Amino acid sequence: MAASNTLPASVQPKKGRLYAVIQTRENGKSKPVWRSLGLPEGSNKSKVNKAFREVVKQFEEEYAEQLARGNRQPSDIPIFEYMCGYLKKIQQNLQKNTVESYHSMIYGKIRRYFSARSHLTVGNITVKNVEDFYETLYADGVVSNTVIHYHAILHRAFKQAFKDGMIDVNPFDRIDRPKKNKFHGANYSKEELVTLLELTRTDVIYPAILLAGGMGLRRSEALGIRWSRIDWEKKTVLLDTKIVEYKENGKVIVRPEEEMKNKSSRRTLPLPDPVYEMLTEEKEKQDMYRRMFKGSYNRKYDDFVCVNELGELIRPSYVTQHFSDLLKKYGLRHIRFHDLRHTFASLLISQNVPLINVSNFLGHSDLATTSNIYAHLDKASKQASADIMTDILSMGKE
Template sequence: MKYREITGSLIERNGKYTAVLNLYDVSGKRRQKSIALGIPVKGNTRRALAQLEELKREYAGAAGLLRNGKRESPLFADFLKDWLKITAPTIERSTYQGYESMIGARLEPFFRERKLRLYDVEPKHIRELHQSIFDDGCNANTVIHYHAVVRKALQYAVKNELITENVADKVDRPKKGKYLAAFYSKEELAALFEATRNDSMSVVIQLAAYYGLRRSEVLGIRWSAIDFDRGTISINHKVTDGKENGEYRIFTEDKLKTKSSFRTLPLIPAVRELLREQREKQERYQALFKKSYCQEYLDYVCVDEMGKLFRPNYVTDHFKLLLQQNGLRPIRFHDLRHSCASLLLSQGIAMKQIQDWLGHSTFATTADIYSHLDFNSKQESADAIAAAFMPEEMAEEEQTQDFGMTMSM
């Protein structure tokens, strides 16, 4: 049968344009989809119409519409790219970049080589994808991530009645591997601080270690979020990087990973002194470089000598280089976060308190990552089981000794 072309129109909602698309399933039944364009109505009609036409093309591509108005299932490799464009407004930028990388690096080549159309994809192809990832030396967690992207794309196709079932649901995912976080001891952290104290990134490293901050969080610390009088530091901003319209750029925003990531923590004395030194450095560099000093990031703590924000990827690469140059055990920059948690546990801090310190959204996340390091709770269990098997005579003797010690105190 003939399939109807996707049509659409513009409507006004709260002073901004919304696109309304008319989508048709295989039986010809119409289903409308509204997409807020975020474009002000006044003076932007031509721009909104152009965006409407682009949406119609994208949805037509995902649905496999041909120029003669008949529908043919698209190549799955093409469908993945079209699905990603349509999904982009509904997901985080970092999530989009991750999906884009996975599709470009592996999924598109895998399915394009096999010339599979959307309705041709079967469970066996998903299993072959899994095996190809394992064959490249990747672990089960990597397979799970790729499986999730394929499943999401297929679920979109099911929801829009392009296919009748999600074949990815018929394929078992491999069991997720247990991640054991690497971490530095307090002696190793002290050596790291000493080795890097004259490096421009010293403040980044120490703040990440003291507070267990994510890379984006530590780069997002601003002077306006530090209250020296009250002795607090607020984690409420982040710095990330990525491509936008084909160009690399840095993004600064008041949007963290989860609601729990927003937190206000006490200003540790050593950090207070670190920040005082950092502010003095910045004032000195501003006076030295004058007009050449970057004025865009004056409120940010973690900047280089010219006042420019450290790029997230630079932090990762330079940290690795610093460890090599100073003969320190290799760990990732993110492992400074794990090192902080390990030290807190070794000092007897409860897991719930560590969850709040690190800004995890759930207690389960904290426990899943760090339970194997919680020696204190295990020692209590060991003492309890030892006491349970202790002969009665020895137990009575210990109780007598404990009583005597209590009386003498």
């Protein structure tokens, strides 16, 4: 199949998938560029034709833009410039807070490092160049978990460059992923948690504190609890909404999002009696505030549990800062708000609750995640294993 476009192109199969092979010119010689059609071999002809036209058209637009910039080849694009274009290309498919995170990395440390090394391009960057960048991050005090984020976005970006035929080899395929930091979250004892809950009972973020410490919810999940998701008869709640906070055009945006961290994060949980009682009291309190403030009360978020006296959503960043302020105010040991989730899990495990049950409650994507974080606390399973071996090895002595 030949294209009717400016550049000669055809459809070619490779390893069971279909590609548009577009003939470009480099240094006076023909150079084929392979672009995936996203279809398997044997696909419907009309689908293939449509995908082929779209892929070739997109490439020609990019190719024309590159020629307009001085006949520069795609592989000659400097790293920072390419990463900016990559983000622009993928951002419509990302969550807003993820876009903000990527933007911060690209326009922050990636820009500072690679703009000073403009000779490094998509086509000539080496494994050593990348490792030097990582070493610079470590020298700046960046922890391994953060370096992993830089590695992930760069790896994905160069994977796209490889798919687009800009490079023949992805250098990031030959780089080991940085190792994660070993991290054990701090946690309160049962007595410390009870004291915290008693002292903060009248505070605006008390519902979030109780939901995190009493049910192990993430900050975004606690703030996303909705009245319509509560089954008052069964005493359960469906978690399917989170509150996200990000910047857009210099303005802080806070909004609900019905897209959880992973599939297992969307879950229905039973409500402990103290949480059920708190929700009952909070509902009555909100009704009172609506009557009290009338037209000044924001009715947009009537379905949300965690709102302030005027019905406005509580910002995640406010919860983090205010929680720290509360601990200082009452002279309590400092922990992060997220450590309330660790406290919940640690208390369950200390009561011999199996890790699989804790994992399901926390909404982890798999048991391995829970095990990696809390295995050092799982004394029950270790003792059970020891008891079994005691029984087995004692049989011969009877």
